[in-house]
Amino acid sequence: NAGVMQNPRHLVRRRGQEARLRCSPMKGHSHVYWYRQLPEEGLKFMVYLQKENIIDESGMPKERFSAEFPKEGPSILRIQQVVRGDSAAYFCASSPPGGLGYEQYFGPGTRLTVT
Amino acid sequence: AQSVTQLDSHVSVSEGTPVLLRCNYSSSYSPSLFWYVQHPNKGLQLLLKYTSAATLVKGINGFEAEFKKSETSFHLTKPSAHMSDAAEYFCVVTKGSGGSNYKLTFGKGTLLTVNP
Numbered sequence: 001n002a003g004v005m006q007n008p009r010h011l012v013r014r015r016g017q018e019a020r021l022r023c024s025p026m027k028g029h030s031h032v033y034w035y036r037q038l039p040e041e042g043l044k045f046m047v048y049l050q051k052e053n054i055i056d057e058s059g060m061p062k063e064r065f066s067a068e069f070p071k072e073g074p075s076i077l078r079i080q081q082v083v084r085g086d087s088a089a090y091f092c093a094s095s096p097p098g099g100l101g102y103e104q105y106f107g108p109g110t111r112l113t114v115t
Numbered sequence: 116a117q118s119v120t121q122l123d124s125h126v127s128v129s130e131g132t133p134v135l136l137r138c139n140y141s142s143s144y145s146p147s148l149f150w151y152v153q154h155p156n157k158g159l160q161l162l163l164k165y166t167s168a169a170t171l172v173k174g175i176n177g178f179e180a181e182f183k184k185s186e187t188s189f190h191l192t193k194p195s196a197h198m199s200d201a202a203e204y205f206c207v208v209t210k211g212s213g214g215s216n217y218k219l220t221f222g223k224g225t226l227l228t229v230n231p
Contacts, residue, residue, distance in 0.1 A: 007158075013178075032219075033217060037146075041223055042119070042205060042220075042221030042222050042223045043205070044221070045218045048217055056217075056218070091159070097219070101217030102219060103163075103217065104217070105161075106160075107158050108156065108157055109158065114181070
């Protein structure tokens with residue numbers, strides 16, 4: 001059973017460009033979570049999605065950031081007009097339906113560098 | 116509200132000696148606590164979890180942790196370090212049950228170095 005997949009693993013964007021980060025959950029998992037890790041910080045919760053629904057986006061910055069988890073295909077975290085402060089590692093996690101919310105399986109992360 | 120403090124940002128041990136990674140937590144609720152490990156360029160792997168059952172929790176690769184409510188601590192230990200244990204370790208807290216227990220709160224991490 002493949003684990004949580006994230007791509008790309010490394011992404012370089014110039015200031016003002018858009019960044020799209022993809023996350024494919026484990027097979028059978030319908031809950032996806034995004035976390036951000038700033039340099040020398042722990043991971044911080046951003047958003048919790050189920051298929052076609054945003055359940056909790058309380059950790060998302062109010063502007064430029066959006067997330068979706070369509071019926072088909074991976075979850076996407078989109079950052080518009082990136083700034084240097086967006087440089088971080090972005091981790092995706094997934095959990096099965098009906099499972100305990102805290103039992104999350106993490107992907108390897110996408111490291112975003114904004115130049 | 117909840118928070119985690121990992122008391123050491125970097126711990127260095129010799130191979131074959133004990134490992135102690137310290138974690139203190141704060142939570143308004145009965146917490147669930149976890150330790151995750153992150154090897155370079157890999158995803159986070161769950162080492163062990165405490166979810167209100169036995170206070171001494173055994174995990175993978177010989178690691179264990181003890182939940183001490185009176186000290187609000189959840190320190191991670193291993194009797195004998197192996198070179199392959201070199202990695203970053205994260206202590207994590209969340210609500211034990213009820214809504215929003217999916218919101219994991221991470222410490223800043225402890226980098227474990229194992230010297231030959």
